[in-house]
Amino acid sequence: MKQELIEMLCQKSFKYSGKPIYKLVSGTMSCFYVNCKPTTLSARGMYLAGHLVFEAIKDQNVTGVGGLTFGADPIAVATAFASELKEHPINAFSIRKTQKDHGIVKWIEGDIKPGERVAIIDDVATTGGSTIKAVERARMEGLDVVKVVILVDRQEGGLENIRKHVKNVTAIVSRDDLVKQAKKL
Secondary structure: OHHHHHHHHHHHOEEEOOOOOEEOOOOOEEOEEEOOHHHHOOHHHHHHHHHHHHHHHOOOOOOEEEEEOOOOHHHHHHHHHHHHHOOOOOEEEEEOOOOOOOOOOOOEEEOOOOOOEEEEEEEEEOOOHHHHHHHHHHHHOOOEEEEEEEEEEOOOOHHHHHHOOOOOEEEEEEHHHHHHHHHHO
């Protein structure tokens, strides 16, 4: 499954240039660009990502999986769906970028309650900033964050930064995996 996901990411989501022509969220320029959404929103990509993330969290005794909207949302839903297929249900949740200002004011949407053990996920990590924000907001809502899973690690220090907040951090695919596959094509 992982190899198929790498191939799909290379086809749909990964761009590479010999010069830094891609502007990142941080404002820096890069030779690499990864937009996981064309992969994670495709039926097969959702299937692969959901099963691989489920495998990464199934032994963590978590009841929820989610992250900052919108990058984490399709992966969280796919993981929850895969977990039910495996008869090991883990609910999906979504963390808002801005706090809801009407109704019940909260950061998180989903069937999740304070005190529950959860895994935070993200589609891509560069510096880890958005993932760390998700961890902090989950903790503000009383969740016990025990694991972080990144779909694609750009290998630019993000995982190391996230580990300052959550010790158990893994990535499914690395930038090196994508570059290696792209060179084969």
